[in-house]
Amino acid sequence: MDWLLWGSLLLVAAGMAGHLLGGGPQWWHTFSHGIWELMVKAWWGILIGIAAVGILGQVPKEVVAGLLGRGGSFSGILRATFAGTLLDLCNHGILMVGMQLYRKGASLGQTVAFLVASPWNSLSLTLILIGLIGWQWTLVFIVLSMLIGISSGFAIDRLVAAGRLPANENEVVLAEDYRLGDGLREGWRNVRPSSRNLGKMVRTGLSESRMILRWIFFGFVLAAAIRAFVPTGVFEQYFGPTLVGLLLTLVATTILEVCSEGSSPIAADLLNRAAAPGNAFTFLMAGAATDYTEIMALRETTRSWKATLALPLLTTPQILVVAWILNQSAAF
Template identity: 40%
Template sequence: ACSHGILAISIELYKKGASTSSVIAFLLASPWANLPITILLFGFFGVKAVFIVLSALVIAMVTGLIYQVLERKGMIECNHCTMGEDKAVLTNFSIIADVKKRFRNYKFTAKNNIEVIKGVFKGSWSLSKMVMWWLLIGMLMASFARAYIPEHLFMTYMGPTFLGLLVTLFFATIIEVCSEGSSPLAFEIFRQTGAFGNSFIFLMAGVATDYTEIGLIGSNIGKKAALWLPVITVPQILILGYLFNNLL
């Protein structure tokens, strides 16, 4: 799913009982660590896409751990936490045992198998429509940038410099495009400037500073939980972007 779809799932997870830290970690990792986007990133960036996916996971885990500390200190909202710890829910639950149980109970009949196949195709088609729409928007924006923005402007303002990192961060914040749509734009930045770190910042900061995302977190979880998101994530993103520009 795209980042906005992930946002809806994250809010629903919170309503179902997930802690704030878990929701935030899921929200940061899922837009870049899900299969369709991973394939898309590899198509654009090749092997370097590994660094985007792994960095997203690292930022998600670090941010989630920091949120756990904030939960324990009562510095963020967490309706499903008691003294900083998640309430005990299904403590004896086993994913493996649950999968085995479902597998044993499933009846491998022609009718059931056909229904499963229909469900897979229906879900795939629904996901494709959502992904392709945003991907098309991103490709149109990238094409516009390639055709009408001179290359020297890219190099001057979005090159592999500290100013370039900040300018990229600014545009990532104000451009409201889903993760699929931001991927072609990020690749265009990379193609024009060769600054892989800037592309990473454009992708990751687009999720971490998305005002729709922050607004929904604020209205569904709490204002403090929403405000801490860019405070914690943006420094990590800038540091990794700087390292990528200088080491890759």
């Protein structure tokens, strides 16, 4: 019995029912509304993420290795970063896809680069952010997030090569005569529409997304509970462009489970109302670096705390330094 998964799912279902039925004390109203809001914003990303995991499960590992490039190489890190930036999914869907890429042989550095570059850099959310803060700041945030993804992924792969971090046991070494076209044709045979293929993809998507879903639903419950019992003003009052405000932003984005659709308007508010572009960048990026959903999912996939903690330990200092520079530049 997976108590965390089913217990969290039960609370999510109760919260959604409470939102629809109404009534109850104020804390329950806030909790149920928070659950409803998170599910409304994230359900499509979760479903597409499950579907993507199911499709990737039928694609040969060699195809994934051929598309992402050799693990440990700079070109492989670049490909993973661009894949994360361009894939149009919310952070919950991206997380499931990233874990499946690791199972398919992507290096630890490629997985981290994919995750760090991706949470809010999808096309639809980029357009939303342009409307909220303008294309100049949006372009700055995209470029900086990609640079952090590249530098973090490359550093992690160097640590793996030096034996400081564990290598991916699923790593695939392509034969010299391997042809990507043959692999793509095989992959298409496995995923082209048919009742047999559809059944396999659904089973694979649900079974291999289960460990991620437990942390997503648990995150929803925790975030809704914080909304219910911690006044919003406690957070809003201290998010100014100071070192304390920056650190508090880091703490808040670590604790709060905010999906990518929700992080964009909050980040825009930090930039426009608090005049703190660094805090906005931190809110967008640190969720990928310190979010417990991502950390626990990475731990269960890699089965290594060393590999898991490399994500926040390498990315968070870069995010804070960049955010501090952004706040200082905006002050002049």
